[in-house]
Amino acid sequence: MMAEKLPAEFIGVKFSCSEDFSEIIIAELGELGYNSMMETEDGVEGYIEIEKFSGQDVKDLVAKYAKLTPLSYTIEEVERKNWNEDWERNYDPIIVEDRCLVRATFHKIEEKYPYEIIITPKMSFGTGHHATTYLMLKNQMEHDHRGKRVLDAGCGTAILAIMASKLGAKEVIAYDIDSWSIENAPENVELNQCNNVSVFGGTIESLHLEGHFDIILANINKNVLLDEIKHYQAYLPEKGVLMLSGFYDSDDQDLQDEAARYGLQLLGRSSRNYWSSLVFEKT
Secondary structure: OOOOOOOOOEEEEEEEOOHHHHHHHHHHHHHOOOOEEEEOOOEEEEEEEHHHOOHHHHHHHHHHHOOOOOOEEEEEEEOHHHHHHHHHHHOOOEEEOOOEEEEOOOOOOOOOOOEEEEOOOOOOOOOOOOHHHHHHHHHHHOOOOOOOEEEEEOOOOOHHHHHHHHOOOOEEEEEEOOHHHHHHHHHHHHHOOOOOEEEEEOOOOOOOOOOOOOEEEEEOOHHHHHHHHHHHHHOOOOOOEEEEEEEEHHHHHHHHHHHHOOOEEEEEEEEEOOEEEEEEEEO
16 A cells, blocks of 8 residues: 655755855855755755745745856755655765764764764754854864853754763753754754753743853854844853854954944954854953
8 A cells, every 4th residue: 555645844945056156055045044955966955844935035046146157946845754864865974173073873984083973964954064064163172161151042953062062061052943953953962962951942032041151152144143143242251252153254244343342352263165153252
């Protein structure tokens, strides 16, 4: 007997584009609210809840870059149960700065690294493959987390929260508004045996968090960061550190200007494939 087909829960859009434009398409999809994006051999795949999908958004995106590069796409309905199979076909392990291995459970890596993070991504953002996640992990390994209280804003897979725990953080609070992340993040936390990481659903405003955080991590997008910097700084004590990514290096000045309004002094900047990360200290 043929099994009854489950109703589609997501729309998958597969873009065919040059490698140079993959990062740009991923950024655009993030702005449109897509849950997960990943680079493929042909270009980019993006996934969004069926009720949030707009065909006109996709047409407008293609039209925006039509004069700059050949860009085509296909659309398909995606059942939730098939997502892990897609990741197992496309998800390769990565190594961050020769110090941190990020892998899935099905990867067998013999070489040992100081830090190892196991991620089952499902449809949540944050596997280390995207330049912004790589930059955030790099930043974290350059800052002392021992005994610190850490906040992971918009945690996705909770990869940054897990890194904070492995770096010796005393307590880590992670949150996201995406339903997939709220389901997936605790699974990854448990997989990495990080008992001091708690995951919540909500926003920086709705959660009404208590106390200060010595380090706040936020790998989101420019517009959200510009809107929420004022909230982040309120949770930072003097000398508290704010690490940001999720934007292009051309956006650095806008983020620095907004941070400066709240007494956040730039400690460092790094970039990778035109994406940027900024680290601030509250003075």
